[in-house]
Amino acid sequence: MSNVTNTEANCVTLIGMPGAGKSSVGRYLAKALKLRFHDTDDDLERRENATLQTIMDTKGLDYFRALEESLLLDIDFQGEVIATGGSVIYSQPLMTKLKALGPLVFLDVPLLTLQDRVAQDAPRGMAKSQNTSYEELYQQRHPLYCAWADITIDCGDSAKPETIADTIVKLLRR
Ligand SMILES: Nc1ncnc2c1ncn2[C@@H]1O[C@H](COP(=O)(O)OP(=O)(O)O)[C@@H](O)[C@H]1O
Ligand SMILES: O=C(O)C1=C[C@@H](OP(=O)(O)O)[C@@H](O)[C@H](O)C1
Numbered sequence: 001m002s003n004v005t006n007t008e009a010n011c012v013t014l015i016g017m018p019g020a021g022k023s024s025v026g027r028y029l030a031k032a033l034k035l036r037f038h039d040t041d042d043d044l045e046r047r048e049n050a051t052l053q054t055i056m057d058t059k060g061l062d063y064f065r066a067l068e069e070s071l072l073l074d075i076d077f078q079g080e081v082i083a084t085g086g087s088v089i090y091s092q093p094l095m096t097k098l099k100a101l102g103p104l105v106f107l108d109v110p111l112l113t114l115q116d117r118v119a120q121d122a123p124r125g126m127a128k129s130q131n132t133s134y135e136e137l138y139q140q141r142h143p144l145y146c147a148w149a150d151i152t153i154d155c156g157d158s159a160k161p162e163t164i165a166d167t168i169v170k171l172l173r174r
C-alpha cells in the first residue's frame with residue numbers, strides 16, 4: 001500500500017458526524033486497502049462493558065469524552081482503517097495523534113441526509129446534552145471536521161458505502 005498513507009503507522013482515519021457512514025465505509029475501505037478495520041466505539045464499549053448510550057446515560061457526557069480521549073490516546077494504531085466516533089473532534093491531543101498516523105478523511109454528508117439516518121437508527125448515542133439539537137451539533141462540528149481533514153469526501157450524491165470507499169482509495173493513490 002505504498003503512496004497511500006505516507007506514515008510509518010500506515011493508517012487512514014475516518015471522521016465526521018454520527019450517521020455519516022464512518023463505520024460502514026470503513027469496513028469496505030479496510031478491505032480495499034488490505035488494512036485491518038478498527039472501530040473506536042468498540043474499544044469504549046469493551047472497556048465499560050456497556051453500550052455507548054448506557055455509558056452516556058449513567059456516567060454523563062464529560063465522563064464519556066474523557067474516556068474516549070484517554071483510551072484512544074493509549075492505543076498503538078498500526079496498519080488500520082480507523083472509524084472514529086464523531087466526538088473525537090473535540091479533543092485536540094487525540095486529533096493531533098490521529099493526524100500523525102496518516103490521512104484524516106472527512107465524510108461530508110448533507111444535514112438532511114444525516115438527520116434521516118439518525119432518526120431511522122434511533123436511539124443513537126451522541127456526545128451532546130438533551131437540549132442541543134442534531135442541527136446545532138452539526139453547525140458546531142462541521143467547521144472543525146473541515147479544518148482537520150486532509151481529504152473531504154462529498155457524500156451528497158447518495159452513493160453507497162462501497163462506492164464512497166472506492167472514491168477514497170482513488171484519492172489516496174493519486
Ligand atoms: N452511504 C450510505 N448510504 C446510505 N446509508 C448509509 C450510508 N452510510 C451509512 N449508512 C447508514 O447510515 C447509518 C449510520 O452509518 P454508520 O456507518 O454507523 O455511521 P457512523 O459510524 O458515521 O455513525 C447506518 O444505518 C448505515 O447503514
Ligand atoms: O458523535 C458523537 O457524539 C458520538 C458518535 C458515536 O459514534 P459514531 O460517530 O460512529 O456514530 C459514538 O462515539 C458516541 O455515541 C458519540
Ligand SMILES: [Mg+2]
Pocket residue numbers: 022023024039041083084085
Ligand atoms: Mg460509527
